Amino acid sequence: MVGVEFDSVTVRVGGKTILEDISFSVEDSFSLGIAGPNGAGKTTLLKTILGFVKPFRGSVRVFGLDPVREGNRVRRMVGYVPQHERISRSVPLPVREVVLMGRLVKRPPPRTPGPEDFEAVEEALRCVGMEGFEESPFSSLSGGQQQRVLVARALASNPRLLMLDEGLASVDVDGRLEIMEHLIRCHKVRGMNIIIVTHDLGLIRRYCDAALLLNRRVYAYGPPFKVLEPQILRKTYGPSLRIMNH
Numbered sequence: 001m002v003g004v005e006f007d008s009v010t011v012r013v014g015g016k017t018i019l020e021d022i023s024f025s026v027e028d029s030f031s032l033g034i035a036g037p038n039g040a041g042k043t044t045l046l047k048t049i050l051g052f053v054k055p056f057r058g059s060v061r062v063f064g065l066d067p068v069r070e071g072n073r074v075r076r077m078v079g080y081v082p083q084h085e086r087i088s089r090s091v092p093l094p095v096r097e098v099v100l101m102g103r104l105v106k107r108p109p110p111r112t113p114g115p116e117d118f119e120a121v122e123e124a125l126r127c128v129g130m131e132g133f134e135e136s137p138f139s140s141l142s143g144g145q146q147q148r149v150l151v152a153r154a155l156a157s158n159p160r161l162l163m164l165d166e167g168l169a170s171v172d173v174d175g176r177l178e179i180m181e182h183l184i185r186c187h188k189v190r191g192m193n194i195i196i197v198t199h200d201l202g203l204i205r206r207y208c209d210a211a212l213l214l215n216r217r218v219y220a221y222g223p224p225f226k227v228l229e230p231q232i233l234r235k236t237y238g239p240s241l242r243i244m245n246h
Helices: 042-050 071-076 095-104 115-127 143-155 173-190 201-207 230-237
Strands: 002-013 016-027 031-035 057-062 078-081 161-165 193-197 210-215 217-222
Touching: 002 042, 002 193, 016 042, 016 057, 016 210, 016 217, 031 042, 031 201, 042 057, 042 071, 042 078, 042 161, 042 193, 071 078, 078 143, 095 115, 095 143, 115 143, 115 173, 143 161, 143 173, 173 193, 173 201, 193 201, 210 230, 217 230
Parallel strands: 031 193, 031 210, 078 161, 161 193
Antiparallel strands: 002 016, 002 057, 210 217
16 A cells, blocks of 8 residues: 555645655555755655645645645544644643653543553653653753654654654664664664655665655655755755765
């Protein structure tokens, strides 16, 4: 079964073309890395998957569903960590409650948590290396720790598709590798699909089945070892791109 499919999709916002003639498809049980310069339309592509943005032209399917017409069904299957998320510091929520929100928000009222919900919260926190912080106020955590908790919140609902929009950018390098190891384990054991938007091409090369280079249109799509080549990267990012191997 096809997991996510874009067929000749063009997206316009305020009369401006953000995505142009985007076509690609990935089979169910995939891990996809998306890279491109700032303003390339990466966040818009994720919002199109969620049904928050309607294509001007073309069609999108997520596990066979139209995210515009069947957005609620699609969003119940997706865990999403946006690029910028703010939880008010004036509300002293403990970490456990923040993660629990990711599970209960997809449930109809009354949203009363049970033992299985708290078990899912504990497992999600273990996945991101934040076990033992359940009672800590979210606002007291460092930026990197907060981002780990937000990833755990997305994981707690056991999503069919997890999307991270620069979701690990504020986490240190060792932490990124640790979290990605756990996410790939979920991908392989549970069949959880993953889309990660990142400027860290090393993460894509190391952990993703496929890579997509985007700058308003698709410049390359395929296995990372074929896509992440210097000449293709320069076409995507521009000739001033500096590539550092490590």
